[in-house]
Amino acid sequence: MRILDKYILKKYLLTFSALIFMFFPLGIIVDLSQHIGKLIEYEVGVGEASWFYINFMTSLLSLLFPIMLFIAVLFFTSKLANNTEIVAVLSSGISYKRLFYPFFIGATIVTIIMSILSIWVIPKANKVYNEFWYKYFKKYEKVQETTNIYRQINEGEFVYLRTITADKKGFDFKLDHIEDNQLKIVLMANRIEWIPKAEVFRLTAFKKRTIYPNGTEKIETAKKKDTLLNFSLDDVLPPVSYYAETLSYPDLVKFIETEKLRGSPNIKQFIIQKHKRLSVLASVYILTIIAFSVAYRKRRGGMGVSLAIGLTIGFAYIFFDRIFSIMGLKSGLSPFFAVWTPNIIFSFVALYMLYKARK
Numbered sequence: 139m140r141i142l143d144k145y146i147l148k149k150y151l152l153t154f155s156a157l158i159f160m161f162f163p164l165g166i167i168v169d170l171s172q173h174i175g176k177l178i179e180y181e182v183g184v185g186e187a188s189w190f191y192i193n194f195m196t197s198l199l200s201l202l203f204p205i206m207l208f209i210a211v212l213f214f215t216s217k218l219a220n221n222t223e224i225v226a227v228l229s230s231g232i233s234y235k236r237l238f239y240p241f242f243i244g245a246t247i248v249t250i251i252m253s254i255l256s257i258w259v260i261p262k263a264n265k266v267y268n269e270f271w272y273k274y275f276k277k278y279e280k281v282q283e284t285t286n287i288y289r290q291i292n293e294g295e296f297v298y299l300r301t302i303t304a305d306k307k308g309f310d311f312k313l314d315h316i317e318d319n320q321l322k323i324v325l326m327a328n329r330i331e332w333i334p335k336a337e338v339f340r341l342t343a344f345k346k347r348t349i350y351p352n353g354t355e356k357i358e359t360a361k362k363k364d365t366l367l368n369f370s371l372d373d374v375l376p377p378v379s380y381y382a383e384t385l386s387y388p389d390l391v392k393f394i395e396t397e398k399l400r401g402s403p404n405i406k407q408f409i410i411q412k413h414k415r416l417s418v419l420a421s422v423y424i425l426t427i428i429a430f431s432v433a434y435r436k437r438r439g440g441m442g443v444s445l446a447i448g449l450t451i452g453f454a455y456i457f458f459d460r461i462f463s464i465m466g467l468k469s470g471l472s473p474f475f476a477v478w479t480p481n482i483i484f485s486f487v488a489l490y491m492l493y494k495a496r497k
Contacts, residue, residue, distance in 0.1 A: 142227060143240040149218070150244035154210040161206065162195050169194065173275055180274050190270040196255075196263035197383075203252060204418055205452055208425035211241065212448040215433035216441040224434050234496045238430060245426040249419050256415060257386045265384040272380075283376045289400045291369045299330075299374060306371045307331045311341070313367070323348055327363075332371060338364040376402060382411040390415070406473050410466050413477035420481055424488050425455070431491035455484055 169191070170177075177187055218224050227237060272281050287299045294317055300310035311330040315323040327341035344363040348356040377397075385393055394408050402408070428451055433444040458480040466476025 142232070143243070146218075146240040147244050147247075149214045150211065150241060151247065153214040154207050154244075154248065157206050157210045157213075158199065158203075161202075165195060165198060166191050176274050182274060186270075190267065193263040193266040193270075196260060197267045200252070200256065200260045200264075200418075203248070204421040204425055205456060207245075207248060207422060208429050208448070208452050211426050211429035212433050212445060212452075213441075215430055216444040216448075219434055219436045219444070220441050222436060225436065237434075238427075241426055241430050242423070245422045249422050252422075253419060261384050261386050261389075264380065268378075268380040268383065281380065282378045283403075287374060287376065289374055289376070289402075291373050291400065293399075295369075297369070297374050302371060302375060308371060308374070320351075321349055330371075333364065336364060339367050340364050376404065379404070382408045387412070387415050406467055409473040410463060410477055413474055414463075417477045417481050421455075421484075424481060424485050425452070427488040427492055428452075428484065431488070431495040434495060451487070455480060458483065 176182075215224075224237070228234065272279065284303075285301045287302065288296065290296050294315060296314045296316070298310075298312040298314075299308045302308045308330040309328065311325070311327045313323075313325040314321060315325075324347040325341070326345040326347075328343035329341070331340050332338075333340050341363045342361070344358075344360040346358040348358075350356070377393075382390055382393065390408070390412050394405070394412060397405055397408060429448055432448045432451065435444075437443045462471070462476045462479050465471045466473050
């Protein structure tokens, strides 16, 4: 690696790091000013609040790091161009393609670091952040579906519950057991609850229909019946709305397969979360190319012109990303295309700008 490569790579990583550490205190101050009343009202301790804000910034970093990297590359490359350093490098015989080499290495280093963080650190930070957020700031906001639940819990077994209370008591319970596309057994009860001491389910106003191949039925009833079932009420409950954010990528893939089997109504949200884990890493290279192509040239208006052009493109990327994410959730658009379309569009923009810059 040449001295020039080390110089540019150092600028790349230091500017990005400086931008992050400048943003952290600002983000904390803004959020604290909005929620200081809630923290005082619920008498949240300094230690608990501090731990929340550490995880809050880690969680926020996972969402904003591509655009922060984009701004960092845009800024320091514009500064190099404004100081005619890039002109001097190109005049020495170094090609435009070779000049981009340390930028590519920098993007790769950042991608590797964020990949490691997304596996080990960010899911745990998301869990702490969301649990605190819904405990104090959104205390009365619904984060889990507890009414009109219909889920497939095992192969051929479907459970319906009108509602589940906070202490894990279910009402208007129904279990359908199906074999070879034929309904075989139906269990019904007005109420179902788990009895920890006896390690059984207690069904109130119990009714069981057994349907035989010849069409005849056997009906059993009881005021109360203790029985074993091969699931828990936690299996029946849909996951909290932020659960996918708390999983590593391998665990998220397994979770999605399980939720598909159970017929989760939020499956598109989980699949979008899975694709975003990869698309956000790919965006690092795309935004680095765009920032470099915009800022490498010394412009008549100075750094301000390059920054203005670059920021306009950056905010256009964010706009497209949000629009397509919403379309993926609310319309029939495939989650894959909803997440990857902005990257595909802006990868063509990046390649075109790279080609024009070389000319």
